[in-house]
Amino acid sequence: MSYGIYTQEGIKKGLIHITDDESVITYIHHNMTRNYKNPEEKVQAEIFCKLILWYKYPVEKIGLYVPVTDGSTKKQADIFVYNDSNHTSPLVVIECKKEDVSEQEFAQATNQAFSYAHFTAGTIKYVWTTSGIKNAYFKFDKESSVRETVSDIPQHGIKKLSSYKYAYNGGTTASGQQLFPLAKVTESELTNIFKQAHQALWGGGELNPSEAFDELDKLIFCKIFDEKKDRDVGEPYDFQVIPVEPENNTEEAKAKAEAETNKRLLKRLTALYEEGRQIGERKNDPEIFKDNIKLNAAKARTVVSYLEGVDLLSTDLDSKGRAFETFMGSFFRGDFGQYFTPRNIVSFIVDSLPITNQSRVLDTSCGSGGFLLHALDKVRKAATQKYPNYKADIKQYQRWWPYWHDFAENNLFGIEINEQIARTAKMNMIIHDDGHTNVVASDGLVSPEVLQEKTGNLGFRKNSFEFIITNPPFGSVIKQTEKAYLHQYSLATKDVDWLNSASKAADRPSQSSEVLFIEQAEKYLADGGYLAIVLPDGILTNSSMQYVRDYISDTFRVVAVVSLPQTAFMATGAGVKSSVLFLKKYSKKEKEKRQVLRTSIQSSLLSESDNGIELFSLIAKKKKEIAKYNKLIKIAEANTPEEVQKRKDERQSMIDEFDEQIKNIKELLSESYEEQYKTSLIDYPVFMAIAEDIGFDATGKETGNNELLIVSEKLSKFIEAIENGNDSFFL
Known part of the structure; x- marks a missing residue:
């Protein structure tokens, strides 16, 4: 059960009783029962108990649902506080509204309270309007049209009000008023x-x-x-x-x-x-x-x-x-149509990684800062475990504070393209006790050098982060004609097709943002650093994205692939089937080694294998046959148009036949290449998992189960084994 602090105390003190199903409240002294499902009743119960427990008014001096004749209409005022137990001399009239009342409705409630005061005996001195989360206090003067605000209503027996209500640790004024x-x-x-x-x-x-x-x-x-x-x-x-x-x-x-x-x-x-x-x-x-x-x-x-x-x-x-x-x-x-990563997915990613207070952590598209905040929280909890008595032991506090705060101030970095959301991320982190210093508003795909120059923050260094945790925007298309930096990305360039000698490297006219964020992570990560990134499944499965998978294979060790359910992002307005990819960056030397190996195998297959030799033979024969048919077509032009069309049809049939053979040979070569490339590399295990229930359904409603907790526990052990050089324990 969730009650306000005064309601809780009121139950203990026997001022009120609330049924187990929270449907009915009884005001015991008044022998009055009310519908506690009514949101306004919850506010009224809290104020009633507060009047007794904080303001010290005897329960006998409080009236509930007091009849008031407003002109020719009979109404009920929510609460009256009286000077006497016989309820003949009212002092305060209180109007209670539900928490989510609008400003206009709140003003109307104040008007109503003043109306009650006007039509009541002339001893009323104060009017209080409250929604539980907002309060307005007034002195009441029946002869005045201007409403004079005050800081509070007086506590029982207090004659002089303080000009302010809230003070550090409370305290008491000279007149005895408790602040x-x-x-x-x-x-x-x-x-x-x-x-x-x-x-x-x-x-x-x-x-x-x-x-x-x-x-x-x-x-x-x-x-x-x-x-x-x-x-x-x-x-x-x-x-x-x-x-x-x-x-x-x-x-x-x-x-x-x-x-x-x-x-x-x-x-x-x-x-x-x-x-x-x-x-x-x-x-x-x-x-x-x-x-x-x-x-x-x-x-x-x-x-x-x-x-x-x-x-x-x-x-x-x-x-x-x-x-x-x-x-x-x-x-x-x-x-803004912005969608943020659900908390269960954020915590799964961060909890799976060995982030410590010494780690440098970056989110290249940080949104409201969810990943950074969870990393901060992880380090703060580690500090508390290390120094559990920091609140009472000054020596422990002197160690606890810098343990996590230095991490927050110096090691957490975020980039967000929307300036307003970047400011909001800062505020989110301030609310969480800081860590906002290195969140910047910028396009996360500009080069690290440009970002440093633009923001003046030299912490965004290449090859310097141990962890990048991010959920980049899906489906955004970056065009060469719009972004000058696109040519700096290898994934924005079409490589020479090793199976097509006539192909040339060329800029792609555009590239999806999530693909570019993979390559951007390589620039920022230190050797051995981890990238945990949410990606649409198309990158992992579509044949057209093989070049991206080749890039990933050359650049990172694939640590884990965790498949999320189709519903993972539906509650936030997105329905793309996604997975979380955990990658560990190779050194420059290792990447070059893999690229050289790739090229070497391709060259060997083309020049030495039976399929490679046959491919060149077919290409040469096709060229020769095309030349032959071109001559026949030239001769036929002296005859009838029907003869020309016949020769052209024969030429196309021949081309189709050769193309089918060439296609089959290329597929065999590709299969041979994949097999040789894999067997030439040092084999390693990859952690694979499918999470079908991640704690909430398509509407965002909690399911009571979260398979990501189990996956995270096992994955964190797997990553720990990798770091210790013993990653075969799952085999």
């Missing part, structure tokens, strides 16, 4: 917070969804930076709404105070943003956010109202990571 520390939230709560904040930014039409996403990213950055700043207990956070008190009780003074509240908030946010950016630039990361905050003060306040009470740094890494990725994935699929 709120930031709170950890669940994955679903945080997902809703991100979605609702984003919706609030673009829902009014002032920003498009993409612009709103950028601005939300900037404010999340401000929020995290604010949490990281050193503070004393009780010192307020800057990332919160701090209402300015009006100079007097006039309408003009109240309106001026509201405007000043927003203005000061935006000023604090801008200062946080600039300070964070300056630190980024000192770390040679000037591109984390190129632009200034573009939101007006009112819009900035809207976002802050969702995030101000959340402890992003302390919220469980998996929870906040999944929340951000869920929100981000739904946004990018809708706005």
Whole structure:
């Protein structure tokens, strides 16, 4: 069961009871049962318990579903807090809405709460509107048309409110008011917070969804930076709404105070943003956010109202990571048509590889940073296993921190062609406690030298990475006429056909991006480095892609081929049948050796084998016969057209017959070549696996089973054996 923290405590304290099937809640003191399946009831239950457990109001002073006569209409206010146990002197009216309420609906709820206050006895002093993830507090003045915001409602017995609500580790004001520390939230709560904040930014039409996403990213950055700043207990956070008190009780003074509240908030946010950016630039990361905050003060306040009470740094890494990725994935699929690698596939690939804190890791098409984040998480878990008491032992902490953080800052690299997604990858990594420094916005297929020059990041060196883990975009076609770098790729050039002496090397007019990313990986990998890449099965099976497989055979040891189900990417909008290929880069000397061997076998077969000799004989005979028929056609031209056509038909029949014989001979030569090439090489085992259930179905729904976990366990042992020079244990 998943309840809010106050609901959980309320159950323990006997304030409420919820049935095992979570369908009915009973407010025990009020002897009232309600439908707990109603999302608004969940929020109301949490607020009810919070009033008692945090605000210290006696349960006798709280009224639920209080009848209010609104003009000629009878309605029910969700919660009243009273000054007395007889419920004759109301102090606070509270309107509760479900978490995913829109900004417009939230404003309507506030209007409704004020309406209840107007039609109730004149002792009400405060109005509180809440959706659980967003709160708005007001002083109530029946004679005023301007709504004066305050930081909170008072706790029981407190006469003077603090101007702010959230402070480091909480603390208590001089008047005795307890301040709120930031709170950890669940994955679903945080997902809703991100979605609702984003919706609030673009829902009014002032920003498009993409612009709103950028601005939300900037404010999340401000929020995290604010949490990281050193503070004393009780010192307020800057990332919160701090209402300015009006100079007097006039309408003009109240309106001026509201405007000043927003203005000061935006000023604090801008200062946080600039300070964070300056630190980024000192770390040679000037591109984390190129632009200034573009939101007006009112819009900035809207976002802050969702995030101000959340402890992003302390919220469980998996929870906040999944929340951000869920929100981000739904946004990018809708706005950009971008599809990210499912988490089960990401974890399978990373967990299968022996990545350590000393490894240099690269994703050449990193998207939102999923592979890099899982690599970071793997190293962080290794650090925690190595130094399990780091939280209590300062010496262990001094070792634990650099163990994974140096890896995050210096060894993780990512390239993403879309600038906005690259910034999002950085933010994703910041949310996961950093590792964003070496993520750059660039075409991942430009040469390493060009990339270094373009980004100023010299870490993208050739032959320097131990691991490349990537899922390149499928189906993108790179044309010679559009990309000047294409001629630099051998896989963008048609080699001379060894079975056709008349063929010549020539540029291919285009090449698919996934093929080029294989060759790009060779450039970045160190000798012995691993490439784990998701590829469409066509590269592994289509006869037209044999030249790609030859390139792979020359360049890499094929370590493993793991077939994924057809449904692997359907939930993210792609349906191409794919496999994960694990490759280990040969040294330059080994590659040349294999290429020389390939050429030597081909030459030997053509010049020395019976089939090779017969091939040249057939080609010579075909040429001679063509010349003979050409003469006969020339002679026939002096006779009838019918005679000419007859000779031409005879010539074509002869050509077809020779071509069929030549084709058969070439097939025999190809088979001989493949057999001799394989037997001439040192044989090695290849890990093969078919995963039919990878933990989710075509819709993304969890299946309760994940065969990739078993495959990963066995594959990691196989790779370990390879590294130890003992890879025959599976034979």
